[in-house]
Amino acid sequence: MPDLTLTDEQKDLRELAHSFAEKDMRNVAWEYDKDGTWPEDVMRKAWEVGLMNTHIDEEYGGPGLDYLSGCLIEEEFGWGCSGIGTSLACNGLASAPVALGGSDEVKKEYLGMLTEEYKLASFCLTEPDAGSDVSGMKTTAVKKGDTYVLNGSKCFITNGQYADWYTVYAKTDKEAGHRGISAFVVPRDDTVIIDKKEDKLGQRASNTATVTFNETEVPAENLLGEENKGFKLAMMTLDRTRPGVASMAVGIARAAFEFAAEYSKERTQFGVPIAMHQAVAFMIADMATDVEASRLLTWKSALDLDQGRRNTLSSSHAKRFSADTAMRVATDAVQVYGGYGFIKDYPVEKLMRDAKIMQIYEGTSQIQRLVIAKEVLLGRNVEQPAEPVPA
Numbered sequence: 001m002p003d004l005t006l007t008d009e010q011k012d013l014r015e016l017a018h019s020f021a022e023k024d025m026r027n028v029a030w031e032y033d034k035d036g037t038w039p040e041d042v043m044r045k046a047w048e049v050g051l052m053n054t055h056i057d058e059e060y061g062g063p064g065l066d067y068l069s070g071c072l073i074e075e076e077f078g079w080g081c082s083g084i085g086t087s088l089a090c091n092g093l094a095s096a097p098v099a100l101g102g103s104d105e106v107k108k109e110y111l112g113m114l115t116e117e118y119k120l121a122s123f124c125l126t127e128p129d130a131g132s133d134v135s136g137m138k139t140t141a142v143k144k145g146d147t148y149v150l151n152g153s154k155c156f157i158t159n160g161q162y163a164d165w166y167t168v169y170a171k172t173d174k175e176a177g178h179r180g181i182s183a184f185v186v187p188r189d190d191t192v193i194i195d196k197k198e199d200k201l202g203q204r205a206s207n208t209a210t211v212t213f214n215e216t217e218v219p220a221e222n223l224l225g226e227e228n229k230g231f232k233l234a235m236m237t238l239d240r241t242r243p244g245v246a247s248m249a250v251g252i253a254r255a256a257f258e259f260a261a262e263y264s265k266e267r268t269q270f271g272v273p274i275a276m277h278q279a280v281a282f283m284i285a286d287m288a289t290d291v292e293a294s295r296l297l298t299w300k301s302a303l304d305l306d307q308g309r310r311n312t313l314s315s316s317h318a319k320r321f322s323a324d325t326a327m328r329v330a331t332d333a334v335q336v337y338g339g340y341g342f343i344k345d346y347p348v349e350k351l352m353r354d355a356k357i358m359q360i361y362e363g364t365s366q367i368q369r370l371v372i373a374k375e376v377l378l379g380r381n382v383e384q385p386a387e388p389v390p391a
């Protein structure tokens with residue numbers, strides 16, 4: 001059995017993230033959720049205390065934290081408020097392809113921008129007709145001299161309205177399916193149009209927008225990795241970010257479990273606290289087991305990366321199981337609260353709404369199963385080192 005003891009640094013980091021989640025996220029979470037208010041003050045404070053951009057290398061001004069440490073932070077974000085947490089984690093998603101495929105100059109400029117001061121970046125992959133099926137995207141990038149010109153719309157873009165730059169995937173060869181996609185860093189300018197801010201079921205404090213690129217011109221150096229190798233870069237990015245997303249789901253499930261356990265000890269029916277009724281006690285027991293199992297899968301997927309192993313399979317296990325767990329535990333927490341669970345005066349209805357997106361974004365639970373099925377049926381060797389960067 002591998003040693004899962006955290007280092008003193010990791011324990012301190014988790015404590016810092018927990019305290020931030022408790023004092024700066026939870027106490028405003030329900031207020032910001034109500035109207036979908038952008039949590040600018042929380043975002044800025046998180047940047048100041050060092051809870052953003054945690055995977056950026058020291059060379060580019062970041063702390064260069066390992067993936068397990070990132071998971072510790074994201075679990076606390078999920079526990080505090082996954083809406084705010086999703087916006088806090090978004091720079092990590094946008095900057096991963098830059099770290100993987102950007103030239104040293106591009107990294108200095110764009111990763112440096114995020115670490116020098118409070119700035120935001122977004123990851124633009126999804127389109128109205130290309131969600132799970134990435135290769136169906138219609139956005140194009142056409143080479144013109146020393147530049148590429150981008151045209152197209154991306155939807156459901158976290159922090160899209162506030163981002164200073166974007167990682168954008170576009171077709172550089174329309175006929176080549178997934179082998180015709182390239183990735184670019186795109187600074188925000190007047191040709192980048194924010195069309196729509198979504199009004200969402202859950203995670204309402206995170207910003208989700210449609211972003212349109214209208215004759216947007218970027219230097220050819222902003223191409224990430226090789227031309228037409230963007231699909232691979234996207235998949236490698238998701239391998240790196242899914243452990244964190246899974247951790248956010250663990251945080252939601254843990255919060256729902258804690259609320260439900262506390263409430264079950266306070267609420268009396270038939271003359272005893274409802275926790276004394278086996279039907280409720282077993283729901284609490286299942287929640288506890290599922291939170292623990294989700295965390296273990298999640299840590300395993302992060303450790304695979306930290307120790308240089310390919311984590312495609314383990315990150316899909318973690319994302320699928322943790323997201324489905326968050327949904328189930330939050331739904332059961334509402335059940336434990338009964339009628340009170342269904343009203344906004346109590347905390348669990350927000351967790352149930354927030355949990356739903358965990359089964360959808362960064363690859364639905366069905367897509368995770370597809371990846372898992374391919375990995376286990378094709379018998380790929382999960383011990384092999386992480387794929388080299390397509391450059």
Ligand code: COS
Pocket residue numbers: 125126131132133134135178179231232235236238239312361362363364367370371374387
């Ligand atoms: N790392 C590196 N390369 C990978 C990879 C990974 N994790 N997964 C796939 N690839 C490569 C394959 O090796 C293959 O390479 P070649 O072109 O050299 O053959 C290529 O990518 C295509 O792989 P595959 O055939 O497995 O892809 P499919 O089209 O069958 O499936 C899915 C791809 C559906 C798994 C993918 O499109 C996906 O994950 N979709 C969900 C996207 C998503 O999460 N969207 C949410 C928005 S992001 S917030």
